[in-house]
Amino acid sequence: MQKIYVTGMGIVSALGIGIEANRSALLAKRSGIGQARWLQSRLTERLPLGEVPFSNDALWSAAGLQQHQPAGRQVLLALHAMKAALGGIKAADIDPQMGFINATSVGGMSDVENIYSNLIDPAKPILNNELGDSLDCSQGTESLARIFGLKSYITTISTACSSSANAIMYAARLISNGLIDSAVCGGTDTLARFTLNGFNSLKNVDAQPCRPFDENRNGLNLGEGAAYLVLESEQQLKRSGRQPLALLSGFCNYNEAFHPTAPSPEGLGALAAMQGAIKKAGLHPDDISYVNAHGTATLNNDIAEAMALQKLFGENMPAFSSTKCYTGHTLAAAGAIEAVFSVLNLQEDEIYPVLNFGQPIAAAPVVPVTEVHTGKGLKHILSNSFGFGGNNASLLFSKV
Numbered sequence: 001m002q003k004i005y006v007t008g009m010g011i012v013s014a015l016g017i018g019i020e021a022n023r024s025a026l027l028a029k030r031s032g033i034g035q036a037r038w039l040q041s042r043l044t045e046r047l048p049l050g051e052v053p054f055s056n057d058a059l060w061s062a063a064g065l066q067q068h069q070p071a072g073r074q075v076l077l078a079l080h081a082m083k084a085a086l087g088g089i090k091a092a093d094i095d096p097q098m099g100f101i102n103a104t105s106v107g108g109m110s111d112v113e114n115i116y117s118n119l120i121d122p123a124k125p126i127l128n129n130e131l132g133d134s135l136d137c138s139q140g141t142e143s144l145a146r147i148f149g150l151k152s153y154i155t156t157i158s159t160a161c162s163s164s165a166n167a168i169m170y171a172a173r174l175i176s177n178g179l180i181d182s183a184v185c186g187g188t189d190t191l192a193r194f195t196l197n198g199f200n201s202l203k204n205v206d207a208q209p210c211r212p213f214d215e216n217r218n219g220l221n222l223g224e225g226a227a228y229l230v231l232e233s234e235q236q237l238k239r240s241g242r243q244p245l246a247l248l249s250g251f252c253n254y255n256e257a258f259h260p261t262a263p264s265p266e267g268l269g270a271l272a273a274m275q276g277a278i279k280k281a282g283l284h285p286d287d288i289s290y291v292n293a294h295g296t297a298t299l300n301n302d303i304a305e306a307m308a309l310q311k312l313f314g315e316n317m318p319a320f321s322s323t324k325c326y327t328g329h330t331l332a333a334a335g336a337i338e339a340v341f342s343v344l345n346l347q348e349d350e351i352y353p354v355l356n357f358g359q360p361i362a363a364a365p366v367v368p369v370t371e372v373h374t375g376k377g378l379k380h381i382l383s384n385s386f387g388f389g390g391n392n393a394s395l396l397f398s399k400v
Contacts, residue, residue, distance in 0.1 A: 001280065004172050005237050005244040006397070008184075008230030010084025011340045012077045013327040014050035014223050017062075018084060023344055026352040027372055031326050033209055033221045039191045040114065047205055050223025050328020051191055052077060072111035074104060075140050077226040077333075078188035082144060085184055085228040088242055099153035099180040100145050101171045103163035103187030105332040107137035110192040140188070153180050158332065160387030161294075162253065163187050164227070165335025165395055169251040171231050181236035186228030186336035195331065196222055202261065210297035212322035213306060213368050215359040217297040223328020227336035229343075246343045249380070250283070250396035252276025257390045262300045267308030269392040270294070274312055274382055277394040281380070288318045288396075289378040290351055292338045293368070294386045295322020296329050301386065306364035319376070321368040325355040335385035335393060342383040342397045350374045 011018065014032025015025040025032065036044040036051045054062075059076040063083075071079065086094065138156040145154050153174065157167045164187025171183035199205050199222060206219035231248060232240060254276060256269030263269060278285060294305055309320065323341055330337055345351060351373040360367050383395045 001176055003234045004175055004248045005232050006229050006246045006343055007232050007242040007244055008085040008088055009340045010081040011227040012052055012081045013225035013337055014052055015326055017080050031355055033328050041193045041196055043196055046207055048221050049191055050221055052224055072108040073190045074108050074188050075143050078144055081226040081228050085230050094149055096151040098150055099171055099174055099183030100150040101155055101167040101183055101185040102141040103157045103167040103332045104137045104189055105158050105163055106189055106192050106195055107140055109194050110190040113193050159391040161331055161334055162385040162387035162391040162393040163332035165385035165393035166253055172248055172251055175233050182232045184228050184230050187332045188226035189224055189330055189332040191224045204298050209356050210325050211356040212295035212297040212325055212354050213302050214357050215361050220296045220298055221328045223330045225330045225333045225337055227340045244400045246346050247398040247400055249398040250277040250281030253393040255390045261388050263304040267304035269390050270305050270308035270386055271311050273392040273394040277396040281396045285313050286316055287380050288382055290318055290381050291320035292342050292383040293320050293322045294384040295324055303361055303364055306361055306366045309366055310364055319351055319369050321354040323352055338383050339395055342381045345381050346378055346399045349378050
């Protein structure tokens with residue numbers, strides 16, 4: 001496999017907009033999970049959420065959009081993250097053949113929910129610009145492509161919580177097979193009543209800040225956000241002259257098809273995805289310095305992932321933690337957000353700890369990192385994203 005370099009990245013999460021805002025919160029062990037302000041739901045009074053701390057109007061204003069460019073929240077979040085990822089590329093130099101692989105699971109549903117009562121009332125006509133890019137998942141992708149002048153190799157991926165990890169993986173496969181030389185890839189998802197009500201009906205949402213890998217965990221906290229990476233082939237990197245941030249050295253997705261929502265109890269799908277990513281990179285489990293675990297703090301996921309980690313690493317368990325206790329579970333955006341964190345781990349040689357951990361899971365007593373670690377000489381990092389329907393994905397980033 002030819003080398004694939006990460007040369008740009010951008011992020012928006014409950015921790016803030018931009019790399020520095022997110023990194024400073026992670027180092028301070030400051031979570032972005034709390035009382036939601038913008039989501040309109042009766043559940044927000046009792047369920048903490050990882051909401052991006054800016055209104056649509058504030059996001060619109062900061063993005064510099066013109067009035068004739070309607071944009072829903074999913075596009076506004078993505079726009080800020082993409083601008084940062086492409087920040088080292090002048091608009092005139094953006095290759096129209098650059099791939100754009102976008103991921104989302106709910107699209108513009110949050111915006112549709114806010115005008116639903118008007119949609120079903122014939123006495124209240126809806127103007128086209130009120131819906132903006134909120135009609136479906138792919139329309140948001142097309143809006144972003146128009147804004148950035150991306151004209152080919154555009155697609156939308158929706159594989160639940162592994163969506164943006166698979167978007168990064170798909171972009172890497174296109175580059176590996178010589179179909180494109182570069183791509184901007186990642187994902188965006190917003191909080192919506194549909195997802196909050198849905199996960200709550202599954203009894204998967206904790207009324208307290210979530211506790212990944214803790215024996216007394218009681219569910220996830222939902223979040224929202226967006227993140228994107230720019231990937232370049234080795235040949236394109238020579239032409240562009242940009243500074244590589246990391247190597248995407250391995251990747252694998254594996255669908256275990258065990259159950260519509262639950263992973264296999266033994267973590268077989270998670271294990272296969274991690275093994276595949278390590279094998280593709282030509283590495284050994286002992287080479288892995290750190291794992292950014294999927295770690296949703298749900299009863300089924302954490303024990304399955306813990307068992308997979310035990311089977312893969314045995315007594316040589318690398319440092320691992322989950323960052324969803326900072327951002328909430330951002331669904332389709334989670335894989336890309338945690339890919340950004342993984343590249344930051346390599347760049348800054350630091351590990352961000354799990355929060356709210358007290359007691360290991362009795363059936364799989366693995367212990368995550370609970371304090372910031374620095375100066376560990378990190379070389380290879382696995383980032384896990386596991387979704388409903390058995391959609392398991394692992395990305396492996398390596399120091400340049």
